[in-house]
Amino acid sequence: MTARTSTDTAREIPEATVARLPVYLRALTTLSESGTAVCSSEDLAAAAGVNSAKLRKDLSYLGSYGTRGVGYDVDYLRYQIAREMGATRDWPVVIVGIGNLGHALANYSGFRSRGFRVVALLDADGQRHGEVVAGVVVRPFDDLAAIVHEHGVAIGVIATPAASAQDVADRMVESGITSILNFAPTVLNVGDHVAVSKVDLSKELQVLAYHEQRKATAEEAAKASAAQEPA
Amino acid sequence: MTARTSTDTAREIPEATVARLPVYLRALTTLSESGTAVCSSEDLAAAAGVNSAKLRKDLSYLGSYGTRGVGYDVDYLRYQIAREMGATRDWPVVIVGIGNLGHALANYSGFRSRGFRVVALLDADGQRHGEVVAGVVVRPFDDLAAIVHEHGVAIGVIATPAASAQDVADRMVESGITSILNFAPTVLNVGDHVAVSKVDLSKELQVLAYHEQRKATAEEAAKASAAQEPA
DNA sequence: TCTTGTGAATAGATTCACAGCA
């Protein structure tokens, strides 16, 4: 079954490109708000922190939305990327685990402005039930299936401790959720049809520490070598 | 200047490998806590969520710490990776911007257990000064340079709104910080000698939404095509 | 016999450099 209809939009967009599209979207929004109507690939690349060849290659996977000799219409390009990303739709999400991080996520305005609507906050701890966070009441974790069904939730966010994350993921999958954003520091085992994305708050810090350490040892080595062999 | 001394440990570790080492470290800690003394590349790969060939290739950049026919000594390998990553050292860090996210970061136990010590919490808002978060007093942003100097801080974390992030970064660089972890949704411009790493809370969600949307349209297309050409 | 460590093969991402078009 490799037949394709003419309405088919199945251009294959590389994963690395998909990961950068949100960055371009953000940069275009900033440009638009500062009153820029048209920009070159060079301008947009600078605003997004990439080089212009990469930007043009990325955009070429979506289609041909620029004008040679001129550049890109900021609002038009922004709309095209938003549509491709699904950012023009409304995405109901549930957040499970209302500790410090869950609080921060519930209050994060960046979700709302990108089409994500927090329809429920769930926590297994009865002490928290009834508490209102960011205008949403915290409810029992057992309400998950009902909420997913009622609102047609496809995306779930896990902000629990590592120990409960796999259980939460299993229940999410049972309830019909097919995409999970996992902030718990653990690897989740889910079926192939479920997409899991992971954010590890300390991983990035560890990578920075690695490079710091390399810088430090490289300097020491250079100093020692200069002392030993003073050319 | 390409001369190398014999004590030089300048094996070049690929960036993709460096990004996975924290994951292996976490998996090894879990294995160790569950009483596993020795594991195969297959075991560790499963615990880390990668395939075993990739794991072995990654470890081979660090050296040869396994035993053929047997596997890896969990604690020994864990120590070797930790040392390579700089996780056996103490890394003083400052967090700037003590809103919801700053609170969550200050309270995150995963930093402390990986060698990161929060030596200061800074905020420009005078209302917050004196407040104690996770056992640390919130101080004025202007104390930055003094704190960096006093504790030898190399790594700074930005958890401010986008609008102030560039100013904070500039001040951090002036003060001598050389690695920045940026949670603000904006691209930072810093000199070449400064490493910046960015975590975008909504980016991952947007990538998931993209894949959700693709799944949905693929299903629709299949349905439509089945209706039109009922083989 | 079993599992690591690693060259060779493959796949994927980035960059170059320029043809094509406004």
Added chain:
DNA sequence: TGCTGTGAATCTATTCACAAGA
């Protein structure tokens, strides 16, 4: 003329498959 869009070249990462060694 100037900037996009894109093949071709390069660089990086992943996977394969097996020799080396406990």
